[in-house]
Amino acid sequence: MKVNLLCGNRNLPEGLLKTETDAHWIGVDRGALLLIEAGIIPRFAVGDFDSITSEEKAFVEKRIDINPFNSEKNDTDLALGIDQAVTNGYKEICVYGATGGRLDHFMGALQILEKPEYTEQNIVIKLIDVNNEIQFLKTGSYTIQKNDNYRYISFIPVTYPTVISLNNFKYNLEKEQLKLGSTLTISNELNQTEGDVNITEGNVLMVRSKD
Structure with missing residues (x-):
């Protein structure tokens, strides 16, 4: 079972949110708002939601249940999203909007691809943007x-x-x-x-x- 994760709107493949309307989606932090604005209701949303305003958060909460985390936590929002995707039985996870920003977050995303708990289960995780697709x-x-x-x-x-x-x-x-x-x-x-x-x-x- 395959799912797409949206973290943000940087470097997205052209027309992604128009061609993948029937796919399963998970919104990670601001990604949940972007999905709903595009007419896509994600299966669920995770994160600390510190990248959206309180009004935007309320807009999201009216449409889906969210799973907020404290901003002072031990994992990134992306790590939490992937972990919940795996918990929900997804075996292929395509991550969008995770490149083109902070390098520390990008390097952390690469580390998630190599996480033994996922590789031992043959979970396929891809980081995808307009120019690249990365897989372990x-x-x-x-x-x-x-x-x-x-x-x-x-x-x-x-x-x-x-x-x-x-x-x-x-x-x-x-x-x-x-x-x-x-x-x-x-x-x-x-x-x-x-x-x-x-x-x-x-x-x-x-x-x-x-x-």
């Missing part, structure tokens, strides 16, 4: 479909050692050991409708991008 891949085999919206594909090692093989890519690899800090696997491309990724050791962040 653990040891295993994957078939990657070509997507003209995100032409370039990079694999960034987050553990050492990481050993990766790529087939049907512009630059194929066979059991290549990647060191932390390596840029060998930056800006690759698929040359077929799908490609094979085999990670025999380690973990990577897969970043799909366009110029």
Whole structure:
């Protein structure tokens, strides 16, 4: 089961809230207000709601139940939203509006992708914006479909050692050991409708991008 999380309105893919009207949505903080204003009623909303006014918060509360948290808490609003999505049984979570702002929050979002509690359950979490799609891949085999919206594909090692093989890519690899800090696997491309990724050791962040 798939759900979209909206955190804000930065760097959203063009027409997102018009093309995804039938999807399941979760509003994270200001994202709940943006969804309702777009005519989308989220399944639920979470956060401390410190990014909206009291009038805007009342507007949201008239339409859905919200789950407010104190602003002095141990997790970010995004972390709380993803945790509740997993608790509600969602296995694929697409996060929008989480890039283009504070770098500390963005780095925290990347850490959530690698959270063992989620990777062990094979929860797929993607950070998506107008130019990029970021996903964590653990040891295993994957078939990657070509997507003209995100032409370039990079694999960034987050553990050492990481050993990766790529087939049907512009630059194929066979059991290549990647060191932390390596840029060998930056800006690759698929040359077929799908490609094979085999990670025999380690973990990577897969970043799909366009110029």
